[in-house]
Amino acid sequence: MKQFLIAFLYCLAAAAQAADEFSFSTPPGRHGVGLRIVQQYDHTRQYKPRVDMRTGEPVSGERARPVQALVWYPAARGGTPLNFRNYMETVPTEDDFTTSAAEIKRVTDARIDGFAGKRRAALLRELARPMLAVRDARPASGSFPVVIYAPGFSASAMENSDLCELLASHGYVVLAAASMGAHTRSMTDDLEGLEAQVADIAWLIGHARTLPGADTNQVAVVGFSWGGLANVLAAARDDRIKAIVSLDGSVRGTREWVDGGKDAAKYVTPARVAIPMLFVGRRPPTIEELNRAEVDTRFSFLNEMRWSDVYITTMLPMKHMDFSSYSVRVGREGSFGDYTRAGIALAHSWAARYALRFLDAYIKGDASALAFMNNTPAANGAPPHMILTDVRRNGGKTAPTRENFVARLGSEGFEHAIALHRQFAAQGAGFTLGANEIHGWGSALAARERYAQAREIFRLGTHLYPDEPFLHQGLAEMQAESGQTADALRSYRRVLELAPQHAAAAAFVQAHASIPP
Template identity: 80%
Template sequence: MKRLLLALLFCTAAAAQADDEFSFSNPPGPHAVGFRIVQQYDYTRQYKTRVDMRTGAPSSGERARPIQALVWYPAARGSQPGKPLNFRDYLGTIPTEDDFTLGAADVKRLLEQRIEGHAGKRRAALLRELAKPMLAVRDAQAGNGRFPVVIYAPSLSSSAVENTDLCELLASHGYVVLASASMGAHTRSMGTDLEALETQAADIAWLIGHARSLPQADTGKVAVVGFSWGGLANVLAAAKDERIKAIVSLDGSVRGTREFVDGGKDAAQYVTPARLAIPMLFVGRRPPTIEELNRAEVDTRFSFLNELRYSDLTIATMLPMKHMDFSSYAVRVGPEGSFGDYTRAEIALAHSWAARYALRFLDAYLKQDAAGLAFLNNTPAANGAPPHMILTSVRRNGGKTPPTLENFVARLGAEGFEQAIPLYQQFLAQGAAFKLGPNEIYGWGSELETLERYAQAAEIFRLGTHLHPDEAFLFECMAEMQAKAGQTAKAVRSYRRVLELNPQHAAAAAFLKAHGGA
């Protein structure tokens, strides 16, 4: 009986210990995982201001923006030097995220301070977590082949190691993954204004540019995965950068931070549904109650996700998860009682399923993998998800061609520039947001003139006169291009309009006199 009681006590203690530790349940892919750290400066941007923004003392050292890029990559199996990293090793990259001059002693001291800050009553469990081996081996030999690129964008002010388990998982399945810390324009802390948001979007663009230097990276296939603030920054990045072919938002602020994407005075005006005609996965936390929304004074009348008419959109809702549960770092180090009615192990399982959705989505859209697309189209139950974990997986196909300037120009090239006015009206009816002011028209027409495409230039200036009927210089430009294209009768009519708008126009009068149109 005593042995039985001891066995029961041992099993109970082991189960309790397991419940209080993080376990990533997704099996790794076919590749080993390598990891390296790249410390560079972006000399196109200034990071340090004239004085230290914390102390007011004069700034010293390099003032360009530091970017410490963490890179996970598919490695060659069976040839890995060294042992796998543990989570403590990852934490050791945090102190140097914006200061490359720190020595080993300073890094160790700052790391120990961070660990002690999280220890609390879970000290023993946390130390076990930090010692667990991960997948990646530092500076492992890269595997053969070229692989799609994934940029990971952390949440507000967070470290690049915020979701190491996801980054390692993706690398094991054949992706090159890059991440850098979420830092403000001039301070380590990220702000919450548009400048700060665009700073992180610029960091994403820098990482894509750096990926071009990696022999394994196929930068024709790029996606950005972002959590929270990073899940809004990646939307801004994609709206400006057509290199980005897919977006994953892990409970991203694109859902709740309306002021940056709703077209208001503080919004990024270039973030429009037409400029985000790429596949998007949104994996969100359990929905708040009406009472919680009321207390937070949340305006639910607007949803940017509902505006994405041209995107293939997938929405998965994780019922056990709160916002910070989308960070494996937070699930690991969170104090007791962080997870409400759930255990740490239950949240870790839900977190693993959120990562699985991200992997399958990327497989579907960056690798055109049929199994990945089937996974997205399945119900969570059909995919083997535990009951009551994933509320729904909404799929909405975009399908329509977005009314962007690029698509407008492509249609002109295919159907003829003489269709400029009716095509523009068609795009306008579809919600086109691009503007063709007099200066834009003049620049476009002038570039066509440089290419000696006079008839096409004349049609662009004709569109300009349709949009801006009182601008005499656009009629003059149209008449000049018509004359160069040999369209004399059209040029006569256009120069007559020039004289109506400006009776003193000498060149128009001379042309009409020379061609019998006076």
């Protein structure tokens, strides 16, 4: 009986300890995981100003933007894995590569010292727990898609190390850098700060090209919170990005950067982000809560993404910070509302599973993963009352962008330019081609001696801008070059109607006066 009681008390203690620790339950893949820490400067961007903005004294040392990249990759199995403290020790060097080992230890210890009692003991156990990654492990052979992870506002690259390790174990090369402002370690809540993180994403994609086994023809971006907005801007700029995962991303709540208003990044339109997207978020506020907060709900970028496959996966137990495994690991007591740390950890693990399966579906072309994304949560074996899904399939529609417009002309013929333009413009997405843009396009084709194609582009220009003489002149020149002399004469006469002093038009009309109108 005494032995039974001791065993029972031990089990109770172990259960209590386990409930106070993070458990990432999504199983890893077949690969081991390696981690490299890369410290480089982006010399195309200035980071430090000439003087210290606190003291006014001259700044010493390197002024270019520091980029400390954590790189997870599929690796051979074996070796001593990192623990979670090792990840925390990457934080002090994110914007200062000269930080000493003693300073790294001091800063890390100071973060731990903020906890006390039972929570401190649990945190110390967390820090000692082994992770999947082995530092500088031998890379696995093969070619693997690239995932760029964008952390939340001012957060560190290691904030979702469990997810990054998981993806690497399933055959992805994953890169992450801290969320930093344009000129400060702290992110700034403005477009300049946001675009600094966007530029870091571009830098990481470029760096991935130097990595063995990294297939930069297949790139996805994953981001949490602010990073889940930065990766949308990155995708609007860079068509190398084939899919987006937004973990409760600010693309939902911080609409002013993407709504086309005066503060928005004008290049961010749903047509330019016409790629598959997974938004994994917390339960959204009710309409009553939004009304009390006087939130304007008339615009949603997610609703406007009608040229994309969009999956909205709602994790009912989770709050915003629960999408960061660092936050779940170190969160203080009472920070999980009506749920336990174990319950949140389970939901967090399922959120990671959805991210993995989405990437498998759209980056690797895995049919079973696509079926998973289109299944109900119950069919996927998710616990009851945890997940809601909203699946919005594109149906094969083509986004009205200039790139798609040119591609259609290339395949169907430039003589269809006016009709195709009418189709694209009818989609109501603000598809426009300016007069100067059309003239430059036609002139570029003419320089390549593609006179027939240039003629049709200038014809489109005169259709859209019938009172612009320089477009009629371009059309006339290309009609003449392609042997349509009578048509060229009519076009030059139109030039003279709009610009009576036009010397070239007058000369052509005089030289061909014998041709009847």
